[in-house]
Amino acid sequence: MSIVVTGATGQLGRLVVEELLARGVDPADVVAGGRSLERIADLAERGVRTVRLDYDDPATLDAALSAGDTLLLISGSQPGVRVAQHRAVVDAAVRAGVGRIAYTSILRADDTPLALAPDHRATEAAIRESGLPYTLLRNGWYTENYAQPLRQARETGVIASSVGDGRVASATRRDYAAAAAAALTGDGHENAVYELSGDSAWSFDELAAACSELLGREVTHVRRTPEEQRAALLAAGLDEGTAGFVVAMEGAVRAGALGSTTGDLAKLAGRPTTPLVEGLRPAA
Template sequence: MSIVVTGATGHLGRLTVEALLKRGVDPAEVVATGRSVERLADLAERGVRVERLDFDDVPDSVPWLGAGDVVLLVSGSEVGKRVPQHTAVVELARRAGVGRIVYTSAPAADDTALVLAPEHAATERVIRASGLPFTFLRNGWYDENYLAAFDQAKATGAVVGNAGDGRVASAPRADYAEAAAVVLSTDGHDDAVYELSGDVAWTFDDLAATFGEVLGREVTYQRLTPDEHRQLLLGAGLDEGTASFVVALDQNIAEGLVGVTTGELAKLLGRPTVPLAETVRSWV
Protein backbone atom coordinates (compact mmCIF):
# COMPACT_ATOMS: atom_id res chain seq x y z
CA MET A 1 0.00 0.00 0.00
CA SER A 2 1.19 3.49 -0.85
CA ILE A 3 0.27 6.87 0.57
CA VAL A 4 -0.16 9.30 -2.32
CA VAL A 5 0.01 13.04 -1.66
CA THR A 6 -1.21 15.41 -4.36
CA GLY A 7 0.03 18.98 -4.51
CA ALA A 8 3.31 18.05 -2.85
CA THR A 9 4.97 21.06 -4.46
CA GLY A 10 2.64 23.30 -2.44
CA HIS A 11 2.94 24.30 1.19
CA LEU A 12 0.45 21.89 2.77
CA GLY A 13 1.31 18.92 0.56
CA ARG A 14 5.04 19.28 1.19
CA LEU A 15 4.52 19.63 4.94
CA THR A 16 2.33 16.52 4.93
CA VAL A 17 5.04 14.47 3.22
CA GLU A 18 7.54 15.73 5.79
CA ALA A 19 5.14 14.83 8.61
CA LEU A 20 4.68 11.31 7.21
CA LEU A 21 8.42 10.77 7.14
CA LYS A 22 8.78 12.18 10.66
CA ARG A 23 6.15 9.70 11.83
CA GLY A 24 8.34 6.88 10.55
CA VAL A 25 6.49 6.00 7.36
CA ASP A 26 8.85 4.25 4.95
CA PRO A 27 9.78 6.78 2.23
CA ALA A 28 9.32 4.03 -0.36
CA GLU A 29 5.64 3.88 0.62
CA VAL A 30 5.09 7.60 -0.03
CA VAL A 31 4.27 8.97 -3.49
CA ALA A 32 4.64 12.75 -3.74
CA THR A 33 2.97 14.26 -6.80
CA GLY A 34 2.86 17.68 -8.39
CA ARG A 35 2.96 19.53 -11.67
CA SER A 36 6.73 20.06 -11.50
CA VAL A 37 8.52 16.92 -10.36
CA GLU A 38 11.86 18.74 -10.46
CA ARG A 39 10.67 20.67 -7.40
CA LEU A 40 10.39 17.33 -5.59
CA ALA A 41 13.94 16.19 -6.37
CA ASP A 42 15.09 16.48 -2.76
CA LEU A 43 12.30 14.13 -1.67
CA ALA A 44 13.33 11.65 -4.35
CA GLU A 45 16.86 11.73 -2.93
CA ARG A 46 15.38 10.69 0.41
CA GLY A 47 13.65 7.67 -1.12
CA VAL A 48 10.19 9.13 -1.76
CA ARG A 49 8.66 8.24 -5.11
CA VAL A 50 7.88 11.41 -7.03
CA GLU A 51 5.43 11.55 -9.92
CA ARG A 52 3.83 14.20 -12.11
CA LEU A 53 0.14 14.93 -11.60
CA ASP A 54 -1.34 18.04 -13.16
CA PHE A 55 -4.90 18.75 -12.01
CA ASP A 56 -5.61 20.19 -15.47
CA ASP A 57 -4.37 17.08 -17.27
CA VAL A 58 -5.29 14.02 -15.21
CA PRO A 59 -4.79 10.77 -17.17
CA ASP A 60 -7.19 7.81 -17.15
CA SER A 61 -4.71 5.70 -15.22
CA VAL A 62 -1.21 5.85 -13.77
CA PRO A 63 1.12 2.99 -12.78
CA TRP A 64 1.84 4.44 -9.34
CA LEU A 65 -1.74 4.33 -8.05
CA GLY A 66 -3.46 1.07 -7.21
CA ALA A 67 -5.89 -0.89 -5.10
CA GLY A 68 -5.68 -0.21 -1.39
CA ASP A 69 -3.66 3.00 -1.68
CA VAL A 70 -4.59 6.03 0.42
CA VAL A 71 -4.76 9.34 -1.44
CA LEU A 72 -4.55 12.83 0.01
CA LEU A 73 -6.36 15.21 -2.34
CA VAL A 74 -5.05 18.63 -1.37
CA SER A 75 -7.62 21.10 -2.65
CA GLY A 76 -6.50 23.12 -5.65
CA SER A 77 -5.67 26.80 -5.41
CA GLU A 78 -7.48 28.01 -8.54
CA VAL A 79 -10.86 29.33 -7.44
CA GLY A 80 -13.50 28.49 -10.04
CA LYS A 81 -11.61 25.48 -11.38
CA ARG A 82 -11.51 23.29 -8.29
CA VAL A 83 -14.57 21.12 -8.89
CA PRO A 84 -13.58 19.78 -12.34
CA GLN A 85 -9.96 19.43 -11.21
CA HIS A 86 -10.90 17.54 -8.07
CA THR A 87 -13.44 15.41 -9.93
CA ALA A 88 -10.75 14.26 -12.35
CA VAL A 89 -8.53 13.14 -9.46
CA VAL A 90 -11.41 11.39 -7.69
CA GLU A 91 -12.29 9.53 -10.90
CA LEU A 92 -8.65 8.48 -11.30
CA ALA A 93 -8.68 7.18 -7.73
CA ARG A 94 -11.99 5.36 -8.26
CA ARG A 95 -10.74 3.60 -11.39
CA ALA A 96 -7.61 2.55 -9.51
CA GLY A 97 -9.66 1.12 -6.65
CA VAL A 98 -7.88 3.04 -3.90
CA GLY A 99 -8.65 2.17 -0.33
CA ARG A 100 -9.49 5.68 0.84
CA ILE A 101 -9.40 9.29 -0.30
CA VAL A 102 -8.63 12.09 2.16
CA TYR A 103 -9.72 15.55 1.13
CA THR A 104 -8.75 18.95 2.58
CA SER A 105 -12.06 20.80 2.72
CA ALA A 106 -13.40 23.93 4.44
CA PRO A 107 -15.11 24.52 7.80
CA ALA A 108 -18.70 23.19 7.87
CA ALA A 109 -18.44 22.99 4.08
CA ASP A 110 -21.94 21.64 3.48
CA ASP A 111 -23.72 23.95 5.93
CA THR A 112 -22.18 27.42 5.89
CA ALA A 113 -22.33 30.78 4.15
CA LEU A 114 -18.52 30.86 3.97
CA VAL A 115 -17.63 32.34 0.59
CA LEU A 116 -15.04 29.70 -0.23
CA ALA A 117 -17.19 26.72 0.82
CA PRO A 118 -19.30 25.93 -2.30
CA GLU A 119 -16.47 24.34 -4.31
CA HIS A 120 -15.46 22.29 -1.28
CA ALA A 121 -19.03 21.16 -0.65
CA ALA A 122 -19.33 20.17 -4.32
CA THR A 123 -16.10 18.17 -4.09
CA GLU A 124 -17.34 16.40 -0.97
CA ARG A 125 -20.46 15.38 -2.90
CA VAL A 126 -18.33 14.05 -5.76
CA ILE A 127 -16.27 11.98 -3.33
CA ARG A 128 -19.33 10.58 -1.56
CA ALA A 129 -20.87 9.68 -4.93
CA SER A 130 -17.70 7.82 -5.97
CA GLY A 131 -18.37 5.12 -3.39
CA LEU A 132 -14.80 5.32 -2.08
CA PRO A 133 -14.15 5.35 1.65
CA PHE A 134 -13.22 8.91 2.56
CA THR A 135 -11.98 11.25 5.25
CA PHE A 136 -12.82 14.95 5.09
CA LEU A 137 -10.37 17.28 6.80
CA ARG A 138 -12.32 20.51 7.07
CA ASN A 139 -9.34 22.74 7.72
CA GLY A 140 -9.87 26.05 9.44
CA TRP A 141 -7.75 29.16 8.91
CA TYR A 142 -3.97 28.96 8.69
CA ASP A 143 -1.85 31.36 10.75
CA GLU A 144 0.13 31.90 7.56
CA ASN A 145 -2.90 33.60 6.00
CA TYR A 146 -1.75 36.66 7.98
CA LEU A 147 1.90 36.73 6.98
CA ALA A 148 1.20 39.64 4.60
CA ALA A 149 -0.66 41.43 7.39
CA PHE A 150 2.40 40.96 9.59
CA ASP A 151 4.61 42.57 6.95
CA GLN A 152 2.11 45.42 6.68
CA ALA A 153 2.12 45.87 10.45
CA LYS A 154 5.91 45.95 10.42
CA ALA A 155 5.85 48.71 7.82
CA THR A 156 2.88 50.78 9.00
CA GLY A 157 2.03 49.83 12.58
CA ALA A 158 -1.49 48.86 11.57
CA VAL A 159 -3.60 45.83 10.72
CA VAL A 160 -6.57 46.71 8.53
CA GLY A 161 -9.75 44.87 7.71
CA ASN A 162 -13.51 44.69 7.88
CA ALA A 163 -13.74 41.70 10.22
CA GLY A 164 -15.07 43.79 13.12
CA ASP A 165 -14.89 41.88 16.38
CA GLY A 166 -15.03 38.49 14.65
CA ARG A 167 -12.76 35.71 15.84
CA VAL A 168 -10.41 33.35 13.98
CA ALA A 169 -9.58 29.90 15.36
CA SER A 170 -6.38 29.49 13.38
CA ALA A 171 -3.42 27.14 13.65
CA PRO A 172 -0.15 26.91 11.74
CA ARG A 173 -0.25 25.04 8.45
CA ALA A 174 2.18 22.47 9.88
CA ASP A 175 -0.40 21.44 12.50
CA TYR A 176 -2.96 20.70 9.78
CA ALA A 177 -0.31 18.80 7.80
CA GLU A 178 0.59 16.71 10.83
CA ALA A 179 -3.08 15.87 11.35
CA ALA A 180 -3.31 14.83 7.71
CA ALA A 181 -0.30 12.56 8.19
CA VAL A 182 -1.99 10.95 11.20
CA VAL A 183 -5.16 10.30 9.24
CA LEU A 184 -3.24 8.96 6.23
CA SER A 185 -1.06 6.57 8.21
CA THR A 186 -3.47 5.16 10.81
CA ASP A 187 -6.73 3.23 10.73
CA GLY A 188 -10.14 4.23 12.03
CA HIS A 189 -10.86 7.23 9.82
CA ASP A 190 -13.15 5.74 7.18
CA ASP A 191 -16.03 8.08 6.29
CA ALA A 192 -15.01 10.48 9.06
CA VAL A 193 -15.52 14.23 8.89
CA TYR A 194 -13.16 16.28 11.05
CA GLU A 195 -13.82 19.96 11.76
CA LEU A 196 -10.30 21.20 12.42
CA SER A 197 -9.33 24.47 14.08
CA GLY A 198 -6.85 26.00 16.46
CA ASP A 199 -7.46 25.81 20.19
CA VAL A 200 -7.80 29.58 20.64
CA ALA A 201 -10.06 31.95 18.70
CA TRP A 202 -8.52 35.42 18.51
CA THR A 203 -9.85 38.81 17.43
CA PHE A 204 -8.03 41.22 15.13
CA ASP A 205 -7.25 43.35 18.17
CA ASP A 206 -5.52 40.27 19.56
CA LEU A 207 -3.71 39.79 16.24
CA ALA A 208 -2.47 43.37 16.30
CA ALA A 209 -1.33 43.02 19.91
CA THR A 210 0.55 39.81 19.04
CA PHE A 211 2.23 41.51 16.10
CA GLY A 212 3.17 44.44 18.32
CA GLU A 213 4.63 42.19 21.00
CA VAL A 214 6.77 40.33 18.49
CA LEU A 215 7.85 43.46 16.62
CA GLY A 216 8.47 45.51 19.74
CA ARG A 217 6.29 48.38 18.52
CA GLU A 218 2.70 49.52 18.81
CA VAL A 219 0.38 47.90 16.26
CA THR A 220 -3.30 48.78 16.11
CA TYR A 221 -6.26 47.26 14.33
CA GLN A 222 -7.93 49.69 11.96
CA ARG A 223 -11.58 48.78 11.50
CA LEU A 224 -12.87 49.50 8.01
CA THR A 225 -16.28 49.14 6.42
CA PRO A 226 -16.46 46.57 3.61
CA ASP A 227 -16.54 49.35 1.01
CA GLU A 228 -13.58 51.16 2.60
CA HIS A 229 -11.59 47.93 2.64
CA ARG A 230 -12.48 47.17 -0.98
CA GLN A 231 -11.37 50.63 -2.11
CA LEU A 232 -8.12 50.28 -0.18
CA LEU A 233 -7.39 46.93 -1.82
CA LEU A 234 -8.21 48.25 -5.28
CA GLY A 235 -5.92 51.18 -4.65
CA ALA A 236 -3.15 48.74 -3.71
CA GLY A 237 -3.47 47.10 -7.13
CA LEU A 238 -5.77 44.14 -6.53
CA ASP A 239 -8.33 43.36 -9.21
CA GLU A 240 -12.03 43.71 -8.44
CA GLY A 241 -12.65 39.98 -8.08
CA THR A 242 -9.78 39.42 -5.65
CA ALA A 243 -10.60 42.52 -3.61
CA SER A 244 -14.24 41.48 -3.29
CA PHE A 245 -13.20 37.97 -2.26
CA VAL A 246 -10.91 39.29 0.50
CA VAL A 247 -13.66 41.60 1.76
CA ALA A 248 -16.17 38.74 1.75
CA LEU A 249 -13.81 36.56 3.78
CA ASP A 250 -13.48 39.31 6.39
CA GLN A 251 -17.27 39.57 6.48
CA ASN A 252 -17.44 35.81 7.09
CA ILE A 253 -15.07 36.30 10.02
CA ALA A 254 -17.26 39.11 11.37
CA GLU A 255 -20.21 36.71 11.13
CA GLY A 256 -18.41 34.16 13.30
CA LEU A 257 -17.95 31.50 10.62
CA VAL A 258 -14.29 30.69 11.34
CA GLY A 259 -14.13 31.31 15.08
CA VAL A 260 -15.36 27.91 16.26
CA THR A 261 -12.89 25.95 18.39
CA THR A 262 -13.72 22.26 18.04
CA GLY A 263 -10.72 20.63 19.71
CA GLU A 264 -10.61 18.02 16.95
CA LEU A 265 -7.27 19.16 15.56
CA ALA A 266 -5.60 18.89 18.97
CA LYS A 267 -7.19 15.47 19.44
CA LEU A 268 -5.70 14.17 16.19
CA LEU A 269 -2.32 15.67 17.07
CA GLY A 270 -2.34 14.35 20.61
CA ARG A 271 -1.22 17.78 21.84
CA PRO A 272 -2.43 21.39 21.90
CA THR A 273 -2.22 23.35 18.67
CA VAL A 274 0.73 25.73 18.37
CA PRO A 275 -0.17 29.20 19.74
CA LEU A 276 -0.45 32.11 17.30
CA ALA A 277 2.38 34.04 18.98
CA GLU A 278 4.78 31.14 18.49
CA THR A 279 4.03 31.06 14.79
CA VAL A 280 4.38 34.84 14.45
CA ARG A 281 7.76 34.78 16.21
CA SER A 282 9.00 32.37 13.54
CA TRP A 283 8.36 35.06 10.89
CA VAL A 284 10.90 37.52 12.31
Protein backbone atom coordinates (compact mmCIF):
# COMPACT_ATOMS: atom_id res chain seq x y z
CA MET A 1 0.00 0.00 0.00
CA SER A 2 1.35 3.38 -1.04
CA ILE A 3 0.56 7.07 -0.81
CA VAL A 4 -0.15 8.21 -4.38
CA VAL A 5 0.12 11.92 -5.17
CA THR A 6 -1.27 13.07 -8.50
CA GLY A 7 -0.07 16.29 -10.11
CA ALA A 8 3.39 15.82 -8.59
CA THR A 9 4.92 17.83 -11.43
CA GLY A 10 2.93 20.85 -10.26
CA GLN A 11 3.83 23.23 -7.48
CA LEU A 12 1.49 21.90 -4.78
CA GLY A 13 1.92 18.21 -5.63
CA ARG A 14 5.69 18.48 -5.54
CA LEU A 15 5.55 20.15 -2.13
CA VAL A 16 3.27 17.42 -0.77
CA VAL A 17 5.76 14.75 -1.82
CA GLU A 18 8.61 16.67 -0.21
CA GLU A 19 6.57 17.12 2.96
CA LEU A 20 5.82 13.38 3.13
CA LEU A 21 9.53 12.60 2.88
CA ALA A 22 10.36 15.23 5.51
CA ARG A 23 7.84 13.58 7.84
CA GLY A 24 9.72 10.29 7.58
CA VAL A 25 7.57 8.43 5.08
CA ASP A 26 9.69 5.77 3.33
CA PRO A 27 10.31 7.00 -0.24
CA ALA A 28 9.46 3.51 -1.47
CA ASP A 29 5.94 4.01 -0.08
CA VAL A 30 5.36 7.21 -2.07
CA VAL A 31 4.14 7.29 -5.67
CA ALA A 32 4.55 10.63 -7.47
CA GLY A 33 2.45 10.87 -10.61
CA GLY A 34 2.57 13.42 -13.40
CA ARG A 35 2.48 13.83 -17.14
CA SER A 36 6.22 14.47 -17.51
CA LEU A 37 8.55 12.04 -15.74
CA GLU A 38 11.51 14.28 -16.55
CA ARG A 39 10.18 16.91 -14.15
CA ILE A 40 10.18 14.48 -11.22
CA ALA A 41 13.32 12.54 -12.10
CA ASP A 42 15.05 13.92 -9.01
CA LEU A 43 12.34 12.35 -6.82
CA ALA A 44 13.03 8.99 -8.45
CA GLU A 45 16.70 9.42 -7.55
CA ARG A 46 15.59 9.80 -3.91
CA GLY A 47 13.75 6.47 -4.03
CA VAL A 48 10.23 7.71 -4.80
CA ARG A 49 8.32 5.66 -7.36
CA THR A 50 7.49 8.00 -10.22
CA VAL A 51 4.80 7.15 -12.76
CA ARG A 52 3.26 8.80 -15.78
CA LEU A 53 -0.20 9.82 -14.66
CA ASP A 54 -2.47 11.68 -17.06
CA TYR A 55 -6.04 12.53 -16.07
CA ASP A 56 -7.02 12.16 -19.75
CA ASP A 57 -5.49 8.66 -20.10
CA PRO A 58 -7.31 6.08 -17.95
CA ALA A 59 -4.65 3.45 -18.60
CA THR A 60 -2.07 5.54 -16.74
CA LEU A 61 -4.47 5.92 -13.82
CA ASP A 62 -5.06 2.18 -13.54
CA ALA A 63 -1.31 1.52 -13.67
CA ALA A 64 -0.60 3.98 -10.86
CA LEU A 65 -3.16 2.72 -8.32
CA SER A 66 -3.37 -0.43 -6.20
CA ALA A 67 -5.71 -1.84 -3.58
CA GLY A 68 -5.39 -0.13 -0.22
CA ASP A 69 -3.51 2.93 -1.50
CA THR A 70 -4.12 6.37 -0.06
CA LEU A 71 -4.69 8.69 -3.01
CA LEU A 72 -4.32 12.46 -3.10
CA LEU A 73 -6.18 13.92 -6.07
CA ILE A 74 -4.74 17.34 -6.81
CA SER A 75 -7.33 19.40 -8.64
CA GLY A 76 -6.75 19.92 -12.34
CA SER A 77 -6.24 23.44 -13.65
CA GLN A 78 -8.52 23.52 -16.70
CA PRO A 79 -12.08 24.75 -16.01
CA GLY A 80 -14.56 23.08 -18.29
CA VAL A 81 -12.72 19.77 -18.52
CA ARG A 82 -11.48 19.04 -15.03
CA VAL A 83 -14.73 17.56 -13.70
CA ALA A 84 -14.47 14.82 -16.32
CA GLN A 85 -10.78 14.42 -15.50
CA HIS A 86 -11.49 14.14 -11.79
CA ARG A 87 -14.27 11.61 -12.39
CA ALA A 88 -11.80 9.51 -14.38
CA VAL A 89 -9.44 9.46 -11.39
CA VAL A 90 -12.26 8.59 -9.00
CA ASP A 91 -13.43 5.78 -11.29
CA ALA A 92 -9.89 4.39 -11.44
CA ALA A 93 -9.66 4.59 -7.64
CA VAL A 94 -12.85 2.53 -7.36
CA ARG A 95 -11.55 -0.05 -9.83
CA ALA A 96 -8.31 -0.36 -7.88
CA GLY A 97 -9.98 -0.48 -4.47
CA VAL A 98 -7.92 2.29 -2.92
CA GLY A 99 -8.23 2.70 0.83
CA ARG A 100 -9.00 6.41 0.85
CA ILE A 101 -9.11 9.35 -1.54
CA ALA A 102 -8.19 12.89 -0.50
CA TYR A 103 -9.04 15.83 -2.74
CA THR A 104 -7.86 19.46 -2.87
CA SER A 105 -11.17 21.29 -3.11
CA ILE A 106 -12.02 24.96 -2.50
CA LEU A 107 -12.78 26.86 0.69
CA ARG A 108 -16.47 26.77 1.66
CA ALA A 109 -17.29 24.74 -1.43
CA ASP A 110 -20.93 24.36 -0.36
CA ASP A 111 -21.81 28.05 -0.39
CA THR A 112 -18.96 30.13 -1.80
CA PRO A 113 -19.74 32.61 -4.60
CA LEU A 114 -16.38 31.87 -6.24
CA ALA A 115 -16.77 31.03 -9.92
CA LEU A 116 -14.41 28.07 -9.50
CA ALA A 117 -16.68 26.34 -6.99
CA PRO A 118 -19.06 24.33 -9.25
CA ASP A 119 -16.22 22.11 -10.54
CA HIS A 120 -15.14 21.37 -6.99
CA ARG A 121 -18.68 20.67 -5.78
CA ALA A 122 -19.17 18.23 -8.66
CA THR A 123 -15.93 16.47 -7.82
CA GLU A 124 -16.81 16.25 -4.13
CA ALA A 125 -20.14 14.70 -5.11
CA ALA A 126 -18.41 12.12 -7.31
CA ILE A 127 -16.07 11.20 -4.48
CA ARG A 128 -18.90 10.79 -2.00
CA GLU A 129 -20.90 8.71 -4.50
CA SER A 130 -17.92 6.42 -5.06
CA GLY A 131 -18.38 4.83 -1.64
CA LEU A 132 -14.67 5.19 -0.88
CA PRO A 133 -13.50 6.74 2.40
CA TYR A 134 -12.49 10.32 1.67
CA THR A 135 -10.87 13.45 3.03
CA LEU A 136 -11.87 16.80 1.55
CA LEU A 137 -9.14 19.42 1.84
CA ARG A 138 -10.93 22.64 1.00
CA ASN A 139 -8.03 24.94 0.25
CA GLY A 140 -8.32 28.69 0.50
CA TRP A 141 -6.19 31.13 -1.48
CA TYR A 142 -2.44 30.86 -2.01
CA THR A 143 -0.32 33.79 -0.90
CA GLU A 144 1.79 33.15 -3.99
CA ASN A 145 -1.16 34.28 -6.11
CA TYR A 146 -0.14 37.83 -5.20
CA ALA A 147 3.39 37.59 -6.57
CA GLN A 148 2.30 39.31 -9.78
CA PRO A 149 0.70 42.32 -8.01
CA LEU A 150 3.91 42.55 -5.99
CA ARG A 151 6.00 42.72 -9.15
CA GLN A 152 3.68 45.34 -10.63
CA ALA A 153 3.89 47.36 -7.43
CA ARG A 154 7.67 47.37 -7.75
CA GLU A 155 7.28 49.31 -10.99
CA THR A 156 4.18 51.41 -10.32
CA GLY A 157 3.86 51.80 -6.55
CA VAL A 158 0.20 50.83 -6.92
CA ILE A 159 -2.03 47.84 -6.23
CA ALA A 160 -5.42 48.52 -7.81
CA SER A 161 -8.52 46.47 -7.08
CA SER A 162 -12.28 46.49 -6.69
CA VAL A 163 -12.25 44.35 -3.53
CA GLY A 164 -13.16 47.27 -1.27
CA ASP A 165 -12.73 46.19 2.35
CA GLY A 166 -12.75 42.48 1.46
CA ARG A 167 -10.19 40.34 3.26
CA VAL A 168 -8.18 37.26 2.26
CA ALA A 169 -7.01 34.59 4.72
CA SER A 170 -4.25 33.30 2.47
CA ALA A 171 -1.50 30.81 3.24
CA THR A 172 1.45 29.49 1.27
CA ARG A 173 1.43 26.37 -0.84
CA ARG A 174 3.91 24.90 1.62
CA ASP A 175 1.36 25.43 4.40
CA TYR A 176 -1.31 23.60 2.43
CA ALA A 177 1.15 20.84 1.51
CA ALA A 178 1.96 20.29 5.19
CA ALA A 179 -1.74 19.93 5.97
CA ALA A 180 -2.24 17.50 3.09
CA ALA A 181 0.71 15.36 4.19
CA ALA A 182 -0.68 15.24 7.73
CA ALA A 183 -4.10 14.16 6.45
CA LEU A 184 -2.51 11.48 4.26
CA THR A 185 -0.40 9.96 7.02
CA GLY A 186 -2.40 10.52 10.20
CA ASP A 187 -5.36 8.73 11.75
CA GLY A 188 -8.91 9.99 12.12
CA HIS A 189 -9.26 11.74 8.76
CA GLU A 190 -11.74 9.37 7.12
CA ASN A 191 -14.82 11.15 5.73
CA ALA A 192 -13.55 14.43 7.17
CA VAL A 193 -14.00 17.86 5.60
CA TYR A 194 -11.42 20.56 6.40
CA GLU A 195 -11.90 24.25 5.64
CA LEU A 196 -8.30 25.36 5.19
CA SER A 197 -7.17 28.98 5.35
CA GLY A 198 -4.53 31.22 6.88
CA ASP A 199 -4.51 32.16 10.55
CA SER A 200 -5.35 35.80 9.81
CA ALA A 201 -7.25 37.62 7.08
CA TRP A 202 -5.65 40.69 5.52
CA SER A 203 -7.10 43.59 3.54
CA PHE A 204 -5.67 44.95 0.32
CA ASP A 205 -4.54 48.02 2.25
CA GLU A 206 -2.48 45.60 4.33
CA LEU A 207 -1.28 43.86 1.17
CA ALA A 208 -0.02 47.23 -0.08
CA ALA A 209 1.73 47.80 3.26
CA ALA A 210 3.38 44.36 3.02
CA CYS A 211 4.59 45.19 -0.49
CA SER A 212 5.94 48.52 0.79
CA GLU A 213 7.94 46.67 3.44
CA LEU A 214 9.33 44.12 1.03
CA LEU A 215 10.13 46.51 -1.81
CA GLY A 216 11.45 49.41 0.23
CA ARG A 217 9.14 51.88 -1.52
CA GLU A 218 5.68 53.25 -0.85
CA VAL A 219 2.90 51.14 -2.32
CA THR A 220 -0.70 52.36 -2.28
CA HIS A 221 -3.92 50.41 -2.67
CA VAL A 222 -6.05 52.21 -5.24
CA ARG A 223 -9.73 51.40 -4.80
CA ARG A 224 -11.81 51.12 -7.94
CA THR A 225 -15.42 50.30 -8.65
CA PRO A 226 -15.96 47.03 -10.54
CA GLU A 227 -16.73 49.04 -13.68
CA GLU A 228 -13.55 51.09 -13.31
CA GLN A 229 -11.49 47.95 -12.70
CA ARG A 230 -12.91 46.18 -15.74
CA ALA A 231 -12.19 49.20 -17.95
CA ALA A 232 -8.63 49.46 -16.61
CA LEU A 233 -7.98 45.76 -17.22
CA LEU A 234 -9.27 45.99 -20.78
CA ALA A 235 -7.10 49.05 -21.35
CA ALA A 236 -4.11 47.09 -20.08
CA GLY A 237 -4.68 44.48 -22.77
CA LEU A 238 -6.72 41.77 -21.06
CA ASP A 239 -9.46 40.13 -23.10
CA GLU A 240 -13.12 40.41 -22.11
CA GLY A 241 -13.27 36.95 -20.55
CA THR A 242 -10.18 37.39 -18.40
CA ALA A 243 -11.14 40.88 -17.29
CA GLY A 244 -14.59 39.64 -16.36
CA PHE A 245 -13.13 36.75 -14.40
CA VAL A 246 -10.80 39.02 -12.43
CA VAL A 247 -13.62 41.43 -11.58
CA ALA A 248 -15.86 38.52 -10.53
CA MET A 249 -13.10 37.15 -8.30
CA GLU A 250 -12.64 40.54 -6.70
CA GLY A 251 -16.39 40.72 -6.17
CA ALA A 252 -16.25 37.40 -4.34
CA VAL A 253 -13.45 38.73 -2.13
CA ARG A 254 -15.52 41.84 -1.48
CA ALA A 255 -18.38 39.55 -0.41
CA GLY A 256 -16.15 37.71 2.07
CA ALA A 257 -15.55 34.47 0.15
CA LEU A 258 -11.86 34.22 1.09
CA GLY A 259 -11.85 35.81 4.53
CA SER A 260 -12.73 32.77 6.68
CA THR A 261 -10.22 31.92 9.41
CA THR A 262 -11.17 28.47 10.63
CA GLY A 263 -7.90 27.35 12.23
CA ASP A 264 -8.10 23.97 10.45
CA LEU A 265 -4.99 24.58 8.38
CA ALA A 266 -2.70 25.33 11.32
CA LYS A 267 -4.15 22.39 13.28
CA LEU A 268 -3.53 19.93 10.45
CA ALA A 269 -0.12 21.31 9.56
CA GLY A 270 0.93 21.31 13.21
CA ARG A 271 2.22 24.88 13.09
CA PRO A 272 1.02 28.43 12.48
CA THR A 273 0.49 29.43 8.88
CA THR A 274 3.04 31.66 7.16
CA PRO A 275 2.41 35.42 7.64
CA LEU A 276 1.70 37.49 4.53
CA VAL A 277 5.06 39.28 4.40
CA GLU A 278 7.03 36.04 4.77
CA GLY A 279 4.87 34.29 2.21
CA LEU A 280 5.55 37.02 -0.34
CA ARG A 281 9.24 37.43 0.47
CA PRO A 282 10.51 34.85 -2.09
CA ALA A 283 8.71 36.77 -4.85
CA ALA A 284 10.33 40.03 -3.74
